[in-house]
Amino acid sequence: MAGNMKVGIGGLGAIGLTLARAITDGRLPGLELGAVSARNVEKAQDNLAALGASAPVVSLEALAEICDVVVECAPASVFQTVAEAAISKGRIFVPVSIGALLNHMELVEKAQETGARLVLPTGALIGLDAVRAAAEGMIESVTLETRKPPRGLGGAPYLVENDISVEGLTEAKKVFEGNARAAAKGFPANVNVAAALSLAGIGPDQTSVEIWADPSVTRNTHTIRVEADSARFSMTIENIPTEENPKTGKITALSVIATLRRLKAPLTAGT
Incomplete structure (x- = not known):
C-alpha cells in the first residue's frame, strides 16, 4: 500500500x-x-x-x-x-x-x-517461526508449560469455577492440565500464548498445556516442547510483567x- x-x-x-x-x-x-x-x-x-x-x-x-x-x-x-x-x-x-x-x-x-x-x-511466547516451519511437515506433539507468580493467575475463571486457591503458596502448584482450547477459555487473561502456539502448529485440541502457580518465579515463564519429523526442540522465555498488569509481560x-x-x-x- x-x-x-x-x-x-x-x-x-x-x-x-x-x-x-x-x-x-x-x-x-x-x-x-x-x-x-x-x-x-x-x-x-x-x-x-x-x-x-x-x-x-x-x-x-x-x-x-x-x-x-x-x-x-x-x-x-x-x-x-x-x-x-x-x-x-x-x-x-x-x-x-x-x-x-x-x-x-x-x-x-x-x-x-x-x-x-x-x-x-x-x-x-518464543519460537513460533520454528513451530510454523515444523507444521509444514509432521508434528507429533506440542506442549506448553506456563509458570506464573500466583498473583498473576488470580481471578482466572477456571480457578474460580473449580474453587482452586493460589493464595499463600509455598511451593509450585499445577492448577491446569489440558488442551489449548480449554486453557484459553479458563485463563483468558493469562495464556493467549497457548492459542497462538496452537494456531501456529497442530491446533487447539491437540496442543497440550500445563499451568503452574509458582511462588518461586518472579517472571511469567513459558516453555514449549515440540516433537516433529523435522526437528525436536524446546525453548523457554521468562517475561518481565508490566507494572500496570502482572498478567501481561512487557x-x-x-x-x-x-x-x-x-x-x-x-x-x-x-x-
Whole structure:
C-alpha cells in the first residue's frame, strides 16, 4: 500500500499506550495513528495529548471505518465487537486476545470473503517461526508449560469455577492440565500464548498445556516442547510483567510493535 497506513488501537491500556507512543514517536515508518478506542474517553484523550498525538477517540466499531489496520488490545469480552467490524471492512486485524479467536474461527472464513487479513503477533511466547516451519511437515506433539507468580493467575475463571486457591503458596502448584482450547477459555487473561502456539502448529485440541502457580518465579515463564519429523526442540522465555498488569509481560506490546513494523518493512527476518 502506497503512503502511510492508518492504525487504529482498540484499548489504551499498557499495551495500547505503548503502541500509540511508538507510532507517534515515528518508530514505525509508514504507519500513522488513525484513531483509538477506550472505555474512559477523557483519560484516553489526556494520554494522547501527553504523547503529542491528535488521533480521535472513537467506538470500537468505528476504528475499522477510519483505519487500514485495527489492533485489538482490549478485554477479551469485547473481542467479537472489534474483530467483526475490522474483518467486515476488509482491514488488517491484529488481535492480542488470541485466545478469544478460538471461539470465533468463523472470522477466518469471513476474512477470505472480504479480503481482510488476521495477523497474529507472537506475543509473550518464543519460537513460533520454528513451530510454523515444523507444521509444514509432521508434528507429533506440542506442549506448553506456563509458570506464573500466583498473583498473576488470580481471578482466572477456571480457578474460580473449580474453587482452586493460589493464595499463600509455598511451593509450585499445577492448577491446569489440558488442551489449548480449554486453557484459553479458563485463563483468558493469562495464556493467549497457548492459542497462538496452537494456531501456529497442530491446533487447539491437540496442543497440550500445563499451568503452574509458582511462588518461586518472579517472571511469567513459558516453555514449549515440540516433537516433529523435522526437528525436536524446546525453548523457554521468562517475561518481565508490566507494572500496570502482572498478567501481561512487557514483551507483549513490543511483539505487536514488531508485527506492525513488518507490514511496511522492505526486509523482514524469520519465517
